[in-house]
Amino acid sequence: MDIEQLVAIDTHVHAEVSCCQPPDLFAKEFDDAADKYFGTVLKQGRRPTIPETIExxxxxxxxxVMFTVDCETNIGRRRIPNEEIAEFAQxxxxxxxxxxxxxxxxxxxxAREARKLIEEYGVRGFKFHPTMQAFFANDRLAYPIYEVIAEHKLPAVFHSGxxxxxxxxxxGGGLRLKYSEPIHLDDVAVDFPDMKIIIAHPSxxxxxxxxxxxxxxPNVYIDLSGWSPKYFSPELxxxxxxxxxxxxxxxxxxxLIRPDRWxxxxxxxxxxxxxxxxxxxxNAVELLGLAPQA
Structure with missing residues (x-):
């Protein structure tokens, strides 16, 4: 990144519309409910493409930082390809x-896919959404993927709250809030001290x-996404x-929330x-390893 020319770094941006595959309208009701909840401003009646977001x-x-959410098992919706996002980033x-x-x-x-995405596509971190993916962050089923992330000393961001x-x-669309209680990440932080963990959102x-x-x-951070700052708690x-x-x-x-408003x-x-x-x-420059080497 051209750090000196940037006024800020937004560490939580979603890829919503693929340019290489048709929209998967299965479970579209989740998008409609989220747009209503957040008051999302839609241009041309849809969410932006990756090139539109870049612009x-x-x-x-x-x-x-951009990512999709792979919740194919729990929701049944085909994800936007990780490779597509990585190629736009390149x-x-x-x-x-x-x-x-x-x-x-x-x-x-x-875990095999994670290794390939890191080594062949230059992916710089990973996103998990325990509520959408229906798992507790400290469930051992996720540990093979964490092991690859930790091996490469990359960050992982987890939805919370x-x-x-x-x-x-x-x-609630069948989604369970219990999966995103932050305390489950305490185990992950202990078991994977070389993986930087970002707790997403005011929790x-x-x-x-x-x-x-x-x-x-020491390896745990908090991103302030998903809420307008005017709703942050005094303690936060x-x-x-x-x-x-x-x-x-x-x-x-x-x-869902635009940077101008935030x-x-x-x-x-x-x-x-x-x-x-x-x-x-x-803080993002340090976390993401973007500072130029002396």
Whole structure:
């Protein structure tokens, strides 16, 4: 990435529309419910393609990390190919980094895919969504994939807390919030100390768990995606201003929340001026290993 030219790095951006395969409209009701929950602004009646997202971020001089969510086992929807995202990142490396997502239920076969994506496609991290993928983060079924990630000393981001996905649907769309309680990540942080773990979102209603784990485990960070900062708890802001100021990451959850809105609200809710550059860019540069080598 061209670090000097970027005003910020958004560490949580979703790939929503594939350019190499037709849309899989199976379980589209999840998207519709999420759009209603978040008040998503849709242009042309759909979510943006990967090239449109790249253009959106390049216009704003914001770098970003992009990934899909592979929940094929639990939801039954075909994922956007990890390879597609990685290839766009290779062609737009000044602005974009690719993470991959592999359904943990794929076990050792998933571990094989993870290794290939790292070694042949340059993937720089991984995304897990325990609620959508129906697994506890410390379930041993996921450990073969974690072992590959840890071997390469790459980060992994885990959804935590309440889920906009499934909200308002009959029976919550069959999704269970229990899977995304942050405390399960404490085991992962112990078992894989060489894997940097990013707890995604303010982890309501378990915010204190996430803060405690990030304070206790050197390899655990928190991304601030999925909520407008004006809804952050005073405790989250207090820790971001003090003990965890080097553990907090700017993240939007685009396209559900757009960076313009997030950044505007961020300026007004009590973050100290001296921590702004840490949260907006510097912490991500360190976490992602983007600093130029001396």
């Amino acid at each position: 959106h971020y390049r216009e704003r001089k914001i770098g970003f 062609k737009n490396s000044d602005i974009m980094i690719a993470f991959a997502s592999i359904d943990p239920h794929k076990g050792k076969f998933g 309440h889920s906009g996905m499934g909200s308002g649907m009959h029976g 309501w209603p378990w915010q204190e768990q996430a803060l405690s784990i990030a304070l206790h485990k 802001i207090r820790y971001a201003n003090t003990l965890l100021k080097r553990k907090m990451l700017f993240a939007s959850d685009f396209p 950044l505007e609200d961020f300026q007004t809710v009590g973050f100290k001026p001296e921590v702004h550059p840490l949260i907006l860019k510097d």
